[in-house]
Amino acid sequence: xxxxxxxxxxxxxxxxxxxxxxxxxxxxxxxxxxxxxxxxxxxxxxxxxxxxxxxxxxxxxxxxxxxxxxxxxxxxxxxxxxxxxxxxxxxxxxxxxxxxxxxxxxxxxxxxxxxxxxxx
Amino acid sequence: xxxxxxxxxxxxxxxxxxxxxxxxxxxxxxxxxxxxxxxxxxxxxxxxxxxxxxxxxxxxxxxxxxxxxxxxxxxxxxxxxxxxxxxxxxxxxxxxxxxxxxxxxxxxxxxxxxxxxxxxxxxxxxxxxxxxxxxxxxxxxxxxxxxxxxxxxxxxxxxxxxxxxxxxxxxxxxxxxxxxxxxxxxxxxxxxxxxxxxxxxxxxxxxxxxxxxxxxxxxxxxxxxxxxxxxxxxxxxxxxxxxxxxxxxxxxxxxxxxxxxxxxxxxxxxxxxxxxxxxxxxxxxxxx
Numbered sequence: 001x002x003x004x005x006x007x008x009x010x011x012x013x014x015x016x017x018x019x020x021x022x023x024x025x026x027x028x029x030x031x032x033x034x035x036x037x038x039x040x041x042x043x044x045x046x047x048x049x050x051x052x053x054x055x056x057x058x059x060x061x062x063x064x065x066x067x068x069x070x071x072x073x074x075x076x077x078x079x080x081x082x083x084x085x086x087x088x089x090x091x092x093x094x095x096x097x098x099x100x101x102x103x104x105x106x107x108x109x110x111x112x113x114x115x116x117x118x119x120x
Numbered sequence: 121x122x123x124x125x126x127x128x129x130x131x132x133x134x135x136x137x138x139x140x141x142x143x144x145x146x147x148x149x150x151x152x153x154x155x156x157x158x159x160x161x162x163x164x165x166x167x168x169x170x171x172x173x174x175x176x177x178x179x180x181x182x183x184x185x186x187x188x189x190x191x192x193x194x195x196x197x198x199x200x201x202x203x204x205x206x207x208x209x210x211x212x213x214x215x216x217x218x219x220x221x222x223x224x225x226x227x228x229x230x231x232x233x234x235x236x237x238x239x240x241x242x243x244x245x246x247x248x249x250x251x252x253x254x255x256x257x258x259x260x261x262x263x264x265x266x267x268x269x270x271x272x273x274x275x276x277x278x279x280x281x282x283x284x285x286x287x288x289x290x291x292x293x294x295x296x297x298x299x300x301x302x303x304x305x306x307x308x309x310x311x312x313x314x315x316x317x318x319x320x321x322x323x324x325x326x327x328x329x330x331x332x333x334x335x336x337x338x339x340x341x342x343x344x345x346x347x348x349x350x351x352x353x354x355x356x357x358x359x360x361x362x363x364x365x366x367x368x369x370x371x372x373x374x375x376x377x378x379x380x381x382x383x384x385x386x387x388x389x390x391x392x393x394x395x396x397x398x399x400x401x402x403x404x405x406x407x408x
Binding site for chain 2: 043046047048049050052053055056059060074077078081082
């Protein structure tokens with residue numbers, strides 16, 4: 001299973017970023033070989049449509065699940081239409097600990113969907 | 121004190137950053153003292169300037185559209201060119217098909233141009249309307265954005281097309297895309313401010329914006345109170361720009377404005393201030 005997350009630093013021992021589409025980095029963890037790949041988030045500085053662009057990145061990389069604190073409704077639409085499952089992390093845990101919980105089926109489905117942070 | 125007559129088209133934008141500083145107050149009253157002027161209300165989320173021109177006559181009401189792409193599933197081969205082309209990320213690519221997020225779409229038409237299979241056709245969607253009023257020698261134009269529409273830019277652009285003679289553009293608050301659209305083509309910007317820290321902070325952002333667009337500007341200090349005017353005046357002096365007018369903080373002015381009256385019709389002192397402002401703009405060559 002491939003799991004996508006947004007990060008403040010390129011380190012899954014740190015926390016998952018509070019926001020998704022405009023986080024500095026993304027990581028994709030492959031539970032089959034326990035490998036993690038880090039990416040600079042190209043959607044971070046988008047003038048608009050950051051949610052769509054960030055979600056498309058994970059769709060194109062064939063992830064199966066996303067762990068995020070909050071997601072915008074456009075990102076959710078792109079992800080769910082591509083059959084990507086969405087989970088809410090536990091606040092007190094690091095990214096890798098949350099990933100391990102997800103693998104053990106211990107994370108709840110994400111419910112915090114916002115209507116986007118639009119500006120002009 | 122004379123009423124100014126102008127023939128050549130001149131566009132003056134009135135903006136403030138902070139809402140409630142007095143953009144509509146200044147633009148309606150300034151239009152009122154300029155002969156044959158046009159007032160364009162580009163605050164399209166809540167246009168109310170037309171209310172101040174009593175007994176105006178509605179002469180036209182035009183619907184405004186923008187274009188968004190539609191996709192012919194039979195012709196689309198899933199090449200993804202349109203999705204990759206879209207600079208605004210308004211298109212996602214799911215299950216080998218493009219998916220439009222219409223509120224993100226900027227109606228640039230690029231996706232239709234790059235599609236080699238003729239699978240994309242644009243369709244018009246209604247984004248609001250433009251009401252055109254006449255009152256004596258004045259033209260009053262009000263852009264009204266449809267509720268739920270995300271971007272005011274297309275509508276403002278069409279409101280600006282209604283400019284005629286000396287045109288006063290009542291801009292939206294803030295300093296984002298819609299404000300930038302509203303000041304396009306302006307020969308001069310009037311920055312309306314009030315003696316508060318909040319207004320000072322906002323007007324500095326507006327100064328940055330108009331300097332970026334390289335448009336000359338000056339200030340109107342509204343709700344002026346000698347004891348606190350230094351908040352704004354020190355700043356204006358520090359950047360060496362003109363303070364064009366000061367409008368006193370007055371219960372009478374506020375009451376008349378709240379009742380939908382133009383103080384330049386009803387209050388001799390306020391009228392003098394706006395006529396002097398128009399004269400000053402004329403002397404500076406802005407109204408000539």
